[in-house]
Amino acid sequence: MKQMLAAFTAFTALALTAGCDGSSSVEEKSATAPVVGQPAPNFQLADLDGKPVSLSGFKGKTVVLEWNNPECPYVKKHYGSGNMQKTQTTAVNDGVVWLTINSGAPGNQGHMDAAQAKAVLAQNGARSSAYLLDANGKVGKLYDARTTPHMFIVDQAGALVYAGGIDDKPTNDPDDIAGARNHVLAALSEIKAGKPVSVASSRPYGCSVKYADA
Amino acid sequence: MILARLLLALLLGLWALSADARNMAVTLVPEGATVAPGGRVTLALVMEPEPGWHGYWRNPGDAGTESQVEWTLPNGASVGELRYPVPETLTIAGIMNYVYEHDYALLTELRVPAGVKPGDVLPIRASLDYLVCTREICVPESAEVAAQVTIGAPAQPGRFDGYRAALPRPIGGEGRFAIEGGKARIAIPYPASESGEGAYFFPLTHGLLKYSAAQEVRRDGDTLIIETDAPGEAAGLKGAEGLLKVGERGLWVTLRPGPIAAGTAEAGLASTILLALLGAVLGGLILNIMPCVFPILSLKALSLARTGESEGTARREALAYAAGVILVCLALGGALLALRAGGAAVGWAFQLQDPRVIIVLLLLVTAIALNLAGLFDLRAVGAGQGLAGKGGVGGAFWTGVLAAFVATPCTGPFMGAAMGAALILPTAAALAVFAGLGLGLALPFLLLGFVPALRRRLPKPGLWMDRLRRILSVPMFLTALGLAWILGRQAGVDGMTIGLAAATVLGLALWWVGQWQGRVGLWLPLVPAAAAAALALAFVPTAATAPAMASAPNMLNAEPFTEARLASLQQEGRPVFVYFTADWCLTCKVNEKGAIERKEVAKAFADAQVAVLVGDWTRGDATIGRFLERHGRSGVPLYLYYQPGKPAEILPQVLTPSRLVSMVS
Numbered sequence: 054m055k056q057m058l059a060a061f062t063a064f065t066a067l068a069l070t071a072g073c074d075g076s077s078s079v080e081e082k083s084a085t086a087p088v089v090g091q092p093a094p095n096f097q098l099a100d101l102d103g104k105p106v107s108l109s110g111f112k113g114k115t116v117v118l119e120w121n122n123p124e125c126p127y128v129k130k131h132y133g134s135g136n137m138q139k140t141q142t143t144a145v146n147d148g149v150v151w152l153t154i155n156s157g158a159p160g161n162q163g164h165m166d167a168a169q170a171k172a173v174l175a176q177n178g179a180r181s182s183a184y185l186l187d188a189n190g191k192v193g194k195l196y197d198a199r200t201t202p203h204m205f206i207v208d209q210a211g212a213l214v215y216a217g218g219i220d221d222k223p224t225n226d227p228d229d230i231a232g233a234r235n236h237v238l239a240a241l242s243e244i245k246a247g248k249p250v251s252v253a254s255s256r257p258y259g260c261s262v263k264y265a266d267a
Numbered sequence: 268m269i270l271a272r273l274l275l276a277l278l279l280g281l282w283a284l285s286a287d288a289r290n291m292a293v294t295l296v297p298e299g300a301t302v303a304p305g306g307r308v309t310l311a312l313v314m315e316p317e318p319g320w321h322g323y324w325r326n327p328g329d330a331g332t333e334s335q336v337e338w339t340l341p342n343g344a345s346v347g348e349l350r351y352p353v354p355e356t357l358t359i360a361g362i363m364n365y366v367y368e369h370d371y372a373l374l375t376e377l378r379v380p381a382g383v384k385p386g387d388v389l390p391i392r393a394s395l396d397y398l399v400c401t402r403e404i405c406v407p408e409s410a411e412v413a414a415q416v417t418i419g420a421p422a423q424p425g426r427f428d429g430y431r432a433a434l435p436r437p438i439g440g441e442g443r444f445a446i447e448g449g450k451a452r453i454a455i456p457y458p459a460s461e462s463g464e465g466a467y468f469f470p471l472t473h474g475l476l477k478y479s480a481a482q483e484v485r486r487d488g489d490t491l492i493i494e495t496d497a498p499g500e501a502a503g504l505k506g507a508e509g510l511l512k513v514g515e516r517g518l519w520v521t522l523r524p525g526p527i528a529a530g531t532a533e534a535g536l537a538s539t540i541l542l543a544l545l546g547a548v549l550g551g552l553i554l555n556i557m558p559c560v561f562p563i564l565s566l567k568a569l570s571l572a573r574t575g576e577s578e579g580t581a582r583r584e585a586l587a588y589a590a591g592v593i594l595v596c597l598a599l600g601g602a603l604l605a606l607r608a609g610g611a612a613v614g615w616a617f618q619l620q621d622p623r624v625i626i627v628l629l630l631l632v633t634a635i636a637l638n639l640a641g642l643f644d645l646r647a648v649g650a651g652q653g654l655a656g657k658g659g660v661g662g663a664f665w666t667g668v669l670a671a672f673v674a675t676p677c678t679g680p681f682m683g684a685a686m687g688a689a690l691i692l693p694t695a696a697a698l699a700v701f702a703g704l705g706l707g708l709a710l711p712f713l714l715l716g717f718v719p720a721l722r723r724r725l726p727k728p729g730l731w732m733d734r735l736r737r738i739l740s741v742p743m744f745l746t747a748l749g750l751a752w753i754l755g756r757q758a759g760v761d762g763m764t765i766g767l768a769a770a771t772v773l774g775l776a777l778w779w780v781g782q783w784q785g786r787v788g789l790w791l792p793l794v795p796a797a798a799a800a801a802l803a804l805a806f807v808p809t810a811a812t813a814p815a816m817a818s819a820p821n822m823l824n825a826e827p828f829t830e831a832r833l834a835s836l837q838q839e840g841r842p843v844f845v846y847f848t849a850d851w852c853l854t855c856k857v858n859e860k861g862a863i864e865r866k867e868v869a870k871a872f873a874d875a876q877v878a879v880l881v882g883d884w885t886r887g888d889a890t891i892g893r894f895l896e897r898h899g900r901s902g903v904p905l906y907l908y909y910q911p912g913k914p915a916e917i918l919p920q921v922l923t924p925s926r927l928v929s930m931v932s
Contacts, residue, residue, distance in 0.1 A: 225407040261330035264360035
């Protein structure tokens with residue numbers, strides 16, 4: 054009798070093996086990404102002269118965040134063609150603050166110290182208001198920045214109004230820039246005209262941000 | 268030395284940067300095949316990344332880009348969409364990539380112009396832009412590839428069979444998705460008979476889910492539900508598609524928005540656990556009359572009865588005893604689960620679908636049956652008596668510990684069954700089973716503690732217990748027989764023979780042990796037995812060789828599908844019903860249960876002398892794949908009816924018995 058029960062238990066288990074659930078592994082929980090339309094999270098980083106720059110210091114101004122890795126081919130597409138500098142010039146001339154952020158971890162492609170970054174900026178003629186180093190990736194993860202470039206726009210009230218790619222042609226061919234819609238320029242001109250941003254998010258494209266391995 | 272290395276690194280670096288050094292080789296290969304004008308040829312873009320580099324799936328994930336291909340074709344020719352093989356996940360510093368870290372092929376169909384003749388040569392050119400990356404850097408590359416398609420050239424099936432086998436297969440049904448509270452839930456039809464463990468959903472549609480978020484998989488009967496984080500834009504999606512990967516298998520599924528319950532535990536599993544728990548409690552209860560447990564229990568019970576303790580003391584002792592028993596059972600269970608976790612890490616996850624697990628169970632059950640039959644004995648551990656002899660609550664606790672511990676060797680059978688259950692149940696449920704076993708074992712003593720009248724009515728230990736033990740070996744042998752049958756189904760006659768041979772060697776070894784019971788070194792014969800078991804595990808064919816048809820009640824006298832068999836049946840002038848199925852295809856299973864394997868259908872088919880052929884595409888057999896393609900299907904189910912002298916009739920994907928009966932009459 055007991056063995057029958059034993060067998061019964063084993064067979065119940067056998068027969069129902071297919072009903073087994075797939076338990077999933079619990080991975081590290083990613084910080085909740087900022088939501089377009091909600092207040093943009095504040096942060097503070099040092100610029101290339103070591104001076105602290107914080108987002109909250111630009112209240113009342115429109116702020117563009119650009120994630121950057123000068124060695125990424127997709128970043129080169131927009132700097133090599135002058136497209137990024139042109140976009141920066143247009144923005145800055147309109148009183149917009151443009152913060153370029155590098156979240157590359159030490160040892161990874163694109164990571165730079167302040168002196169190296171200054172040299173790169175001198176060479177490519179970037180027009181951003183400040184170049185910020187985020188070697189531990191804290192601010193990158195705070196904004197869930199995944200690619201270089203990955204663009205964010207914060208309006209005068211401090212709300213995130215755009216998150217996504219620089220344009221809608223996800224290639225590395227500079228020839229594609231001419232026919233592409235520059236989402237950042239379009240959003241900035243809509244903000245300037247007091248209109249809501251029509252394309253408030255898009256799929257960012259490019260290299261992955263070279264964060265430190267978790 | 269260091270200098271030399273630096274130089275080498277520098278040289279390699281320069282080489283990697285030089286213009287014509289590619290990190291991925293790309294070639295264009297046509298399949299060939301005798302093409303009729305207006306027909307189709309499969310083209311493969313064979314992508315071979317250097318070691319350490321990877322290419323991207325159509326949806327690259329968080330970063331990366333889709334490959335772009337521009338074709339230059341002769342007038343009148345055209346190509347279809349690129350078909351990608353099943354990708355892998357690659358997470359780098361929290362960023363999810365959908366990639367191939369090995370050679371892979373993108374397939375497409377070239378439609379040949381209507382005016383071509385055999386022997387004509389069509390030049391095909393393609394220019395590709397693609398991204399190839401290591402874990403650190405990414406390089407966009409371009410390639411110009413060319414090939415010539417010769418009309419009427421022989422095919423290269425071997426190579427293309429491999430490419431096709433790597434493609435996802437359409438699941439033959441529609442799934443649903445629901446976005447709610449920042450969560451995406453995806454429900455995919457997937458038969459309950461197939462394990463969905465380790466499933467992962469690769470969304471083709473961007474914005475359906477967060478690529479880097481963990482995916483939770485659960486089951487609701489014939490539905491696999493995947494739950495993960497959704498980005499804000501997911502709410503606006505009107506439809507989506509993607510690829511469900513289970514093991515190495517990829518299934519393509521389109522999704523419509525629809526409600527999906529957010530339930531956590533599935534009802535089916537809950538009832539399984541309840542059943543197993545009930546069995547465990549009953550089993551533990553019956554453990555009490557095992558020859559080595561009963562004396563301990565009865566001694567303790569007699570001492571309780573004799574001293575005539577107060578009711579309160581008796582109860583406290585009963586509870587302490589129960590605690591001791593359950594604790595030991597849980598500890599044993601925990602140890603087994605730890606082993607299971609270790610086993611799962613090295614790929615013991617296929618569990619009972621793996622013939623090796625069946626062999627282990629077969630050997631275990633055989634040993635238990637032989638033990639019960641009296642071939643050999645297991646000696647109880649003699650320690651611990653001192654502690655158990657003490658009176659009071661502490662003594663009762665230690666008696667419980669001892670009873671459960673002593674029960675382990677001489678009641679191994681039951682532990683074996685519980686272990687079997689523990690191997691396949693979720694952790695919490697498995698522990699509950701062990702706790703239930705302990706509770707059952709402790710139950711009589713608990714009753715004795717709480718019902719004084721019972722204390723005076725205990726049966727005396729005696730010969731009857733040995734006789735009972737012999738009788739109980741019969742169901743255990745039957746269990747072994749059942750396991751051998753399952754093994755035969757899974758691994759064929761060879762596998763079954765290997766398993767039975769191992770069982771025989773084990774039996775002989777145990778016989779030896781029984782003969783020389785009590786001597787030093789008596790366990791030595793178990794060494795060859797263990798070796799035989801290990802050999803059996805190593806050599807049993809793990810891929811099922813038995814035809815899958817064996818699993819279906821073959822009321823239609825169905826034969827496995829081959830084109831040759833179909834042709835010969837047609838030659839005989841018999842009508843033929845051909846159906847293609849797969850274990851993972853729910854629509855197929857529903858049709859088979861609801862429409863095909865029905866008495867009225869079997870009778871109508873028999874009356875009309877209809878032959879039935881079944882093609883099983885569970886493993887993605889290439890010849891069946893080609894046959895499906897020729898009938899305009901990329902997947903199962905496919906139902907065909909051949910009347911003598913007429914072209915095949917393709918039946919609808921949803922069948923009814925009356926449709927089949929009227930078809931043949």
